[in-house]
Amino acid sequence: MNKDQSNIRNFCIIAHIDHGKSTLADRFLQKTHVVNDRNFQNQMLDSMDIERERGITIKSQAVTIPFQSKNGKEYELNLVDTPGHVDFAYEVSRAISSCEGALLLIDATQGVEAQTLSNMFMAMEHDLEIIPVINKMDLPSADLERVKHQIEHDLGLDSDMAFPISAKTGLGIDELMEGLVEWIPAPSGERSKPLKALIFDSHYDPYRGVVIHVRMFDGELKEGDNIKFMSNNADYTVEDVGVFKITLDKTGKLQAGDVGYFIAGIKNITDVRVGDTVTFKKNPCTEPCEGFREVKPVVFSSIYPIDTNQYQELHTAIDKLKLNDASLIYEKDSSAALGFGFRCGFLGLLHLEVVQARLEREFGLNIVLTSPSVQYRLTNMKGETYYLDNPAEYPDPGSIEKAEEPYIKAAIITPTEYLGNIMTLCMNKRGIQQEMNYLDEKRVEIFYEMPLAEVLFDFYDKLKSISRGYASFDYELHGFKETSLVKLDILLNGDVVDALSQLVFKDNAHDRGKAVCKKLKGEIPRQQFKIPIQAAIGNTIVARETISALRKDVTAKCYGGDITRKKKLLEKQKEGKKRMKMVGNVELPQEAFLAVLRTDED
């Protein structure tokens, strides 16, 4: 049976982080009984533990929701959930381009924030119908009038169209769903044309291989079809087709306008690229979907097992993670201090932390990550350019003609009272101010060009703290700019620990060296001998600290009633040891490697 295309609606929810995307998705699922109440869990679409824990959606998810409208018609709503973090901005853009409409969710107590704007512009670029939705109306501090004003003024949308709701209590959800089918257009593709479908995500299923998430633009897709990916012409035979109902629901067929999945015997997730177009092998469509690009990692770090015997296990674990995460790239690496490991590229620091957490939790590994680095572009004396992200491979400075580092364009929205502090912060981070718009008399939007290396680590936390949480921030990559680099080495007990080396902006090197030594002093537990910590550029020591020798364990009392406690304490120490890496004769805690980046220079 053919569905009536005019009863399909494809939409996404876009919002600044924490404005309630996941909660609203939960309400939709509950209202329409896609999941029964017994199986219902909060943040239903966030399926990874770590997503739930951190309240951040990392992977795009889709779900098909049946909806009976008051107008008598039965609709099929396809909700495409988008990742909520700038690391995954490209995935967001793909998810958006598989929809005809977007609910732009705004927290009634916070108002418009940086991601609200950037997501709205992205939705506009893709010609989506945008419905403003004002969330958290149940809160006493909700300020409907203010947000309505911002919708008119900052976003240029019609505030009369806005739906006030509470995703938490369910207030206004029915009205919103009616509005959604009324305002968002039905998909316009043609079933009779050759197949044209956009891949907006994929995941690995241990039993069925790679599951591809697609939005159908034209034509039909059935089991047995011979298809190909337009970016690389790889061809496959479709084995299974269906839609998402939290689990995969086989339908045998997808048609223009649908959102669903297919499986085609693909073993390797790297063969599937988000943003690619699927078409028939014979009789392909003429033009691919717009906007395909390769996602490139921007942060690099090496991962080593704490116990060198776990190298093989680490290898297997990374291979497995990669099955579900095409954006993770890696190659073998080795370090004098840490042995064998992997050099990995990540989409951002959150992505790095997610990979680290999954390796530890899902695979039970104890690992260390070396100081994350951005990728620099170097030009040698012969005029050849190449990219470098590993401080260990930094060449003789004399051989470098020119060094460039990646920049971002940052957008910050802040109440005016914090403007001064924020400008100082950005300046300290080598930011170059681009423009500044007063959104109204109380809020400003400023744009900066800033080195990516400066915002990766503690910029966001600092921004939040100096603005008491009111400033919001978003960024996109913005090319390379010439820079002046040095390699900062860290010596423990007189020996360079290659895993602690970092490439830094020359003028910051001394301060960074001092801060790192101080930080390490705080992180490395005292041992039975004295440990000098030094920072060096080439042969010049630029900073030093000393960890004094430990002269006893803790000498607590230990009588009859203390035995159990004492044993627990020993157990804890044993666990702690598993998270220590022996480097020479110094025990380095896992935290020390990342801590060197979280230095407070003020």
Add this chain to the structure above:
Amino acid sequence: MKAIPLYLHIPFCRSKCSYCNFYSLPLKDERTEKIFIEELIRQIDFQMNLTGSGSLKTVYIGGGTPSGLSGKGMDRLLSFLNTKCTEETEEFSVECNPEDISEELIGLFNDSPVNRISLGVQSFNSNVLRESGRRTTGEQTEKALEIIGNHWKGRLNIDIITGLPGQTSQGQLHDMEKAVGTGADHISCYSLIVDEDSAIAGHPLLPDGEEEDIQWNLSRGFLLEQGFENYEVSNFARPGFESRHNLQYWRMNEYLGCGPGAVAMFKDHSIGRISNPSDLTLWLKGERELWNETLEEISPAEFLFENFMMGLRTSEGIDRKEFHRRFSYYPEYLIRRTIESSSSEYFQIDEKALSLNSKARLFMNPLLLKIRDEIEESDFDFKVHWP
């Protein structure tokens, strides 16, 4: 019938010190105190019967603050214990806080089997005491010591804590000089343990690990100079004045423990540690079922490990004969890999004992971890003969 060590826990204090992680409650009215003590007496009887003990080998009344009991309560408790003490009773200690010391209290002790006062001084510096949330001042402490000096006929221990908020190395040394100056025959010197949930966590005046290390080692050096022996990790005594009661713990002998929060270790069906719930209300209800509740059954391998963990704390070390009687092996045999892989001077073995040298005793934790691994990895078929 045998004589057995007894620990009593009196969980009442005038106020809560900010580093305290003991079970301690505000002082109670006389009626509650009376019920409390009668229950205590019932449990002592009960545990003595259960273990077939005819008398008490050593007694330690700790807390909380036992010295905060009313005169009447203290009198009742001591009179009862008197009936359980014999010639064989080697030591009878009561923990006291300086603010409770009076001529009457000392008189009461002098007329009882109590022969050792353990005074919770912690520091003589009023500032340090205040920052630590202790009620006592330096002056009160001096006053208490004066009364003790003039009237007390027994032995004296002084408790000192290093690394308290506001303490300095200079001040620490000064405290130690004063402690020795009191004529005490025994000094316990503990590092402050900062429990993450205690009120003291994050105190801005807390010395860091390095500073605490210096304070404790200065104290140790001074005490050794003054003729004290560091006979256990954190305990110092003039020769012959070691705490008999506490030695029982380190020798892993059986002991009774009565009062809410107290722990006993004896063999009922198997070797076990019996903890009374830290719950006064339950205690006052006199629910006997709770007394018998073995909260921790100790497996032979655990018991073996504990023998090392406790025995190696003391300078006398692990008695090899007694160890052989308990486990049918000599101790050095069971941990030979640990001994071989450690600095040669760390472990000392002679006819009588296996012990650690004084330096290794200060760095025991890594050794204990190794011992633990070694015990876990070897699967001896332990038959334990204990007590």
